[in-house]
Amino acid sequence: xxxxxxxxxxxxxxxxxxxxxxxxxxxxxxxxxxxxxxxxxxxxxxxxxxxxxxxxxxxxxxxxxxxxxxxxxxxxxxxxxxxxxxxxxxxxxxxxxxxxxxxxxxxxxxxxxxxxxxxxxxxxxxxxxxxxxxxxxxxxxxxxxxxxxxxxxxxxxxxxxxxxxxxxxxxxxxxxxxxxxxxxxxxxxxxxxxxxxxxxxxxxxxxxxxxxxxxxxxxxxxxxxxxxxxxxxxxxxxxxxxxxxxxxxxxxxxxxxxxxxxxxxxxxxxxxxxxxxxxxxxxxxxxxxxxxxx
DNA sequence: AGTTGTCAAGCTAGT
DNA sequence: ACTAGCTTGACAACT
Numbered sequence: 033x034x035x036x037x038x039x040x041x042x043x044x045x046x047x048x049x050x051x052x053x054x055x056x057x058x059x060x061x062x063x064x065x066x067x068x069x070x071x072x073x074x075x076x077x078x079x080x081x082x083x084x085x086x087x088x089x090x091x092x093x094x095x096x097x098x099x100x101x102x103x104x105x106x107x108x109x110x111x112x113x114x115x116x117x118x119x120x121x122x123x124x125x126x127x128x129x130x131x132x133x134x135x136x137x138x139x140x141x142x143x144x145x146x147x148x149x150x151x152x153x154x155x156x157x158x159x160x161x162x163x164x165x166x167x168x169x170x171x172x173x174x175x176x177x178x179x180x181x182x183x184x185x186x187x188x189x190x191x192x193x194x195x196x197x198x199x200x201x202x203x204x205x206x207x208x209x210x211x212x213x214x215x216x217x218x219x220x221x222x223x224x225x226x227x228x229x230x231x232x233x234x235x236x237x238x239x240x241x242x243x244x245x246x247x248x249x250x251x252x253x254x255x256x257x258x259x260x261x262x263x264x265x266x267x268x269x270x271x272x273x274x275x276x277x278x279x280x281x282x283x284x285x286x287x288x289x290x291x292x293x294x295x296x297x298x299x300x301x302x303x304x305x306x307x308x309x310x311x312x313x314x315x316x317x318x319x320x321x322x323x324x325x326x
Numbered sequence: 327a328g329t330t331g332t333c334a335a336g337c338t339a340g341t
Numbered sequence: 342a343c344t345a346g347c348t349t350g351a352c353a354a355c356t
Binding site: 051053097099102134135136137138143146149150153177179180213276 | 336
């Protein structure tokens, strides 16, 4: 079991998300920013290694405008060696890596243009992982998408569009239960049509479920992961007090997390902590993990 | 030097 | 009709 946090480290003082405005697009700008982002990624991974946080979600912003039509630059070739170096570091120390494209990636949109843009964006994410030389346990995680007034039809559309994806995307893509639209049960119906593994999101499941407990939910998701996919990935967070339903907490709820760990000792999976204070909570979570596991 | 409106992209629910 | 929230800040023009 590995534990990690997404995209941003708050104590190092660098970011992998540096970018520029579209109107300022130039190859020079792009190269400068990607160099900066990759340097920072390396630093974050070194920090994580030192602290035994071996699961990391890489930012989608490493290559700004990667899938935008303005970008004709062969960044894949230009940064090949740098990606490979970082990939070697990841493999040497046995990190688990994932990525999470943002809310604009919608495979089940009725709008063909949106689907096309989404596929381009997915290809970009998978290219990064391929360039790093990571195996298919490095996953790209998305939500099912919108409902568009007809959930059944929208699920069908997801399945149809999934089947059209290039193999390099299919082999990495996983879906996650969300907090408002698609519960774990509905993800399972997509799994049955596609074989796509399901990320179990503990917090989202608490917001939206069909009566199954989180232990039932996590066991349902577990069955969708094959050996080639690596350990099941799960997301963990809790509700921010006083905020609207679905808002992630600022700091980890240690009591809830310890209960979660205690109740799942018989399972093996990786945990991504979607908590706003990032590595601070991840380090606390790791302590609890060590108390209960080995 | 610090503040603040805006930034490629979508959807939903709440105000 | 507008906007917070999503996984989330960073840029750049302005004071």
